[in-house]
Amino acid sequence: MNPKINAKQLYIFQEVISSGSISKAARRLGLTQPAVSTAIANLESDIGFMLFKRNHYGTEMTIEAKSFSEGAERVLRALSDLGELAENLKNGRVGKLQIGCMPGLSTLAPKIVASFMRSNPDVKLSLQTFPSRKVEEWVAGGHFDLGIVEKPQEKKELEVFPYSFRMICALPPGSPLVDKKEITIEDLEGRPLITLGDAHQSTMRLRSLAYKHNCSLNVVAETQLFPSAMALVNEGVGYALIDPITAMEYGRRNDNTVVLRPFTPQIDFEVAIILPSFHLVSRLCHQFQSALKEELDKMAVSLNR
Structure with missing residues (x-):
């Protein structure tokens, strides 16, 4: 496109063609007739050939103008698409997201992601499940846009937005504790x-609590994930402290026989949304973070009652 040609000239030109005359185009555009005539004259000067021939019948398109109009239509359509893309980018409705999620929330995250994508159909997304430390590392390095992890220690490479959920005691079927309220x-x-292993936050807090109350713990099985622990409880292997999200999801299964009771003193399961501190974050990522925060906020209120 000739650098002298601008979108306003093309828009006025197309309006003259559409309306059939300069005077009608001026009225539609809310411009004076001399302003439209000047815009057309300047466009003709910039491209080097005549677009309209004036005769006693009115304004007639030249043969060249018919071909030029097709090109102008393509340019204006492309500019309209570009404007729509810019608006969507500004409002975080288009683009691609790379999200890392810890295994413990891997059943919840897809539901939130799916809801966000239904509201933003032009978004493309990659959701990958890794241990929390790997997600932290990849978010800090800019390989993931956002992470959902167990709450990490303070790190300058990460922005951390924490959430706490009160853990629940899962009782195997036939437990003599089933009549207890807590x-x-x-x-x-x-x-x-x-x-979930000696290094997991829930196990460390449980051991600390047992030490404080002079109680001994009889750990018969270790696993890496709360859903696996819940399945072992369901099979009668033993008792476990479970995060309420896993408990809620597992409770929907037809084969579930686990009994859930509040546990006291309270032990919290702490998770966090993390963003990189030293890498640029897109508007789309911030938009998803807001949607994710809204869901976790509602869940925290509901599950911690």
């Missing part, structure tokens, strides 16, 4: 326990 650390002394 389960205490003393109730679990000597009973078979399923934990």
